[in-house]
Amino acid sequence: MTRRRIGALLRRYRADAEMTSKDAARAAGLDPTRLGRIEQGRYRITPAQITALMSAYGIEDDHARDELCRAAQEPPNSGWWMPHRGHLTDAYADFIALESGAVSLRVQHPVVIPGLLQCPSYARAMLESSIHPPTRERAETLFAVRMGRQQIISRPGTPVRLHAVVPEAAFRARFETGTVVREQARHLLTLSEQENVTVQVLLLESPPNFGMYQAGTLLEFRHPWPAALSIDDWRGGSITEDTDEVAAMETHFDQLSKIALPTENSREFLENLLQKG
Numbered sequence: 001m002t003r004r005r006i007g008a009l010l011r012r013y014r015a016d017a018e019m020t021s022k023d024a025a026r027a028a029g030l031d032p033t034r035l036g037r038i039e040q041g042r043y044r045i046t047p048a049q050i051t052a053l054m055s056a057y058g059i060e061d062d063h064a065r066d067e068l069c070r071a072a073q074e075p076p077n078s079g080w081w082m083p084h085r086g087h088l089t090d091a092y093a094d095f096i097a098l099e100s101g102a103v104s105l106r107v108q109h110p111v112v113i114p115g116l117l118q119c120p121s122y123a124r125a126m127l128e129s130s131i132h133p134p135t136r137e138r139a140e141t142l143f144a145v146r147m148g149r150q151q152i153i154s155r156p157g158t159p160v161r162l163h164a165v166v167p168e169a170a171f172r173a174r175f176e177t178g179t180v181v182r183e184q185a186r187h188l189l190t191l192s193e194q195e196n197v198t199v200q201v202l203l204l205e206s207p208p209n210f211g212m213y214q215a216g217t218l219l220e221f222r223h224p225w226p227a228a229l230s231i232d233d234w235r236g237g238s239i240t241e242d243t244d245e246v247a248a249m250e251t252h253f254d255q256l257s258k259i260a261l262p263t264e265n266s267r268e269f270l271e272n273l274l275q276k277g
Contacts, residue, residue, distance in 0.1 A: 001093075001094045001097040001098065002071050002072075002074055002097070003041040003042070003043070003044060003045075004040075004041030005041075005071070005225065006038075006041070006045060006050075006068055006071055006072060007038050007039040007040055007041040007042075007045075008039070008041070008241065009068065009224065009225070009226070010038065010039055010045075010050070010053055010068075011039040012226075013053070013054065013057045013059055014039075014053075014057060016057070017056075017057040017058060017059075019056070019057065021035050021036055021039070024053060024056055024057070027052075027053075027056035028049060028052035028053045028055075028056050029052060030049060030052075030053075035053075044072065044076075045072050046072065047069035047072055047073065050065065050068050050069050050072060051065060051069070054068075061224065063223060063224070064223060064224035067222060067223065067224060067225070068224070079096070079097055079100065080100070080148060081093065081096050081097075081100075081145055081148065084141050084144065084145050087137075087138045087141040087142065087145075088145065091237050091238065091239075092237070094239060095217075095230050095237060095239060096145070096149060098219055098228055098230070098239065099149060099152065099217070099219065100149075100152060101221060101222075101225075102152070102160055102219040102220060102221055103158065103160060103161065103220055103221060103222060104160065104161040104162075104163075104219070104220040105160055105161070105162050105163070105217060105218065105219055105220075106163045106164075106217070106218040106250075106253050107162070107163070107164045107165070107215075107216075107217045107218075108164070108165040108202075108215065108216055108253060108256055109166065109167065109170075109215040109232075110167055110169070110214070110215065111167060111169055111170065111215075112126065112167075112170050112173070113166055113170045113184055113188075114164050114166065114215070114217075115146050115149060115150075116149060116150055116152075116153065116162060116164070117162075117164055117166065117187070117188060117191060117199070118146065118184070118187075119183050119184050119186075119187035120143075120147065121177065121179070121180050121183045121184070122180050122181075122183065122184040122187075123143055123146050123147065124143055125175040125176070125177065125180045127139045127142055127143060128176075129175065153191070153194070153196070153197065154194075159194075159196045160196065161196050162196060162197050162198065163198040163200075163257070164197075164198070164199055164200070165200045165201075165202050165253070165256050165257060165260050166188070166199060166200070166201055166202065167201075167202050167204075168201055168202060168203050168204045168269075169204060170184075171184075171185065171273060172204075181273075182273070182274060185270045185273045185274055186270075186274060188270055189267060189270050189271065189274075192263065192266070192267060192270075198263055199263065199266055199267075200257055200260035200261055200262070200263060200266050201260060201261045201265075201266040201269045201270070202256065202259065202260040202261075203260075203261065203269075206259050206260070207259065214231050214232055214233060215231070215232035216229060216230065216231050216232070216249055216252075216253075217229070217230040217232075218246065218249055218250060218253060226241045226243070226246075227241070227246050228240065228241050228246065229241075229242075229245055229246045229249050
């Protein structure tokens with residue numbers, strides 16, 4: 001994933017400079033075929049080659065150069081999730097890699113509590129009630145990965161800014177253990193007390209067209225990485241950095257957050273849910 005993102009950004013820089021890959025490779029002292037494979041994310045690139053290419057493109061953004069050079073020096077397969085890689089789809093592993101480096105996330109799901117906000121009992125119940133139940137070994141791995149992903153909410157120094165719109169429908173779910181929904185509501189109340197976490201509830205009585213779309217996550221990163229959009233589906237989802245698609249989702253999420261309960265009213269909803277028992 002890191003190689004692909006570096007390659008895509010360099011390809012964008014080259015396009016902005018209106019240079020052919022042949023001219024860019026010549027200016028940076030690279031073989032044109034190798035440059036093409038670097039842009040495709042198939043080959044690794046060195047900091048010296050990044051510096052040469054950005055110089056050829058006339059880019060004087062020191063911060064962007066340093067960020068790309070830092071990413072290029074990351075050891076391959078170094079993510080915390082790699083020990084579990086055998087149980088993850090490629091799409092899920094790519095998403096985790098992106099999510100772990102994000103500085104801001106906007107998340108919405110039409111039916112369930114998003115994974116980053118799930119309490120342990122809810123996460124286990126979701127895995128156990130899956131339409132395609134995993135083996136016990138894979139279920140334990142997926143549970144561990146889901147809990148591990150949540151570390152970004154409280155990571156030292158730079159906790160991710162998380163804004164989530166959760167559906168009221170998620171609190172109507174029935175699980176074998178009757179306390180799951182209450183534990184999840186209490187967990188959301190605790191999370192919503194953190195300055196970097198915003199939780200809004202989308203009521204069932206809201207216009208249906210606002211909550212009927214697939215689950216989506218908007219991810220923002222440090223400069224110069226472009227924002228990304230992840231759309232979930234039963235096969236694992238897809239990720240795009242296409243600016244039009246990202247902008248469309250940003251507009252949708254802004255509209256969704258206006259329809260959802262404000263944060264204080266969302267907390268009242270959760271408190272009332274707990275009081276009703």
